[in-house]
Amino acid sequence: MSKGNETENPLMPVTARGEATRRKILDAAEEVFGELGYYEASISEITRRAGVAQGTYYIYFHSKRTIFEELVTDIGERLRAEMRAAIAGAPDRIEVERRGFRAFFNFVARHRRIYSIVQEAERVAPEAFYAYYHKISQGYVRGLQEAMDDGTIRKLDPEAIAYTLMGIGHFIALRWLIWPPQGGQKMNNDELPESVFESMIEFISNGLSTHISG
Amino acid sequence: MSKGNETENPLMPVTARGEATRRKILDAAEEVFGELGYYEASISEITRRAGVAQGTYYIYFHSKRTIFEELVTDIGERLRAEMRAAIAGAPDRIEVERRGFRAFFNFVARHRRIYSIVQEAERVAPEAFYAYYHKISQGYVRGLQEAMDDGTIRKLDPEAIAYTLMGIGHFIALRWLIWPPQGGQKMNNDELPESVFESMIEFISNGLSTHISG
Known part of the structure; x- marks a missing residue:
């Protein structure tokens, strides 16, 4: 354990070994909450x-909540870090x-x-839930606003478009990566079908385009 | 209660009074499950x-589940009936x-x-949950496929676009009609701001447009 830090923040281990244990518990919690649900x-x-x-366990976490x-x-x-790394150096907004x-769907898969x-956090831990989406939307709004300002994408309400794009990712992920196959239809749930990804990107790319269309 | 029907389907009252009682219980259940959650x-x-x-209660329903x-x-x-009524006679897909x-957001509000x-149904009653979204998507796919076939919207994977549009509605509804205001920002949660609705529709309209854009 670290030297002086315990008094300030006794639940935050800073040694490599402490951090590895904390990570192991968080990963196990991801499995258990994901399989069984919070309750x-x-x-x-x-x-x-x-x-x-x-x-x-109780060295690292107070309670189930x-x-x-x-x-x-x-x-x-982790999701935002992976998305940030993936988009670094991209030449334009599209x-x-x-x-x-792509990074989002890989993460979900x-x-x-x-x-x-x-999703369960909305009821169980609403503050963490709202912070999760609010932080994603903030990054989105910033990026969209910049691209609108420099005229590379259509000028629209940036927050409306941020939530539009978040909703698209959410439902495509649910349908092709999360939910079981529908109506007995055989599906490869390992990754998103390329045709679905390309249709979605073409729709988004046109939706954001500055070209006037009718 | 109705006369002979009880033997065939004892849980399905067919008199007007029976139906009114069943409706009253369902409406109360909507309130209670919505406020407290299933558990x-x-x-x-x-x-x-x-x-x-x-x-x-037990004349009409077996259990909490x-x-x-x-x-x-x-x-x-009810949602699909309201949406069907709203779109009847619309001159084109946009x-x-x-x-x-508009009908969807009104219903949610x-x-x-x-x-x-x-959302809770995904864990508690998965069959009802998947049927809920599957039925909405089926109507969507049918309508989009028709409009793609007659060339009034861009030819894309219709199911990908169905889930894209469902995701947009879902997240816009969450952000502006369901979730509490963010960061202390004062919001009118009674209805969707017109600028949000119009930005969303403009994005969708361009996304579906057959015009080539860059």
């Missing part, structure tokens, strides 16, 4: 999967959207259970 | 708000979208709590 999940199941003692809240915040941070959406966790 | 809601709270005896499932189905049917989205109910 059915238990701290004992989380510690069992993480392979740590209950006493160790606090680990759930931290998990939602953690998921949001390419930002293409790379950002690798963490399918985060979706039910984040 | 905290109780049949006794539902019957109290509906003003009926628990014995009466069955009324929850029926409620999700009922919400989906006008269908404009009227359909009048039934804010349905949103948390439908």
Whole structure:
């Protein structure tokens, strides 16, 4: 454990080993909350999967609710970090959207259970839930506003378009990566069909285009 | 109660009075599930708000789960009926979208709590949940395919576009009609700001346009 920090923030381990343990518990919590839901999940199941003692758990987290809240915040941070890395250096806004959406779907495909966790947070941990979406939307609004100001995309209400784009990603992910196949239709849930991705990007690209259309 | 029908389908009252009682219980259930969530809601709270005896409740519904499932189905049917009525006679697909989205937001604004109910159904009553979205998407795919076939909108994957449009409606409704104001910003949650609606429709209209853009 670190030297002076415990008094200031006793629940935040700063050594590499402490951080690894904390990460192990958060990953186990992601599994357990994702499979069982908040109400059915238990701290004992989380510690069992993480392979740590209950006493160790309480060094890092206060309660079931606090680990759930931290998990939602953690998921949001990891998602935004991956999207930021993916869009770095993109030459224009459409390419930002293409790379950002690609990174988003990759993230969801690798963490399918985060979706039910984040959705359940609306009732269980509303502050963490709203912060999750608010932070994503803030980055979006900033990027869209810039592209509108320099005339590379159509001038529209940037917040309306931010939520429009977030909604598109959400539902495409639900339908092709999260929900079970519909009506017995065989689907490859490992990744999004390319035709779906390209149709979505073409729609978005035209929606944002400055060209006048009729 | 009706005469012979009870033996065939004892849980489906067919008299006007029976239907009115069933409606009253469903409306109370919408209130209670919406406010408290599935796990905290109780049949006794539902019957109290509906003003009926628990014995009466069990004439119409088997359990907490069955009324929850029926409620999700009922919400989906009412929403689709209102949207169908709104788009009847629209001269083209863009006008269908404009009227359909308007009807959707009006419905959500009048039934804010349905949103948390439908979302909670994913875990509590998955069959009713998937049927809810599947039925909406089927109508969408049919309408989009027709408009693509007659060349009035851009030829894209119709199911990808159906989920794209459903996602847009979902997130715009969440942000402006369902979620509390963000960052202390004062908002009128009674209806969607016109500028948001118009930006969204302009984006969709361009997204679906057959004109080539760059």
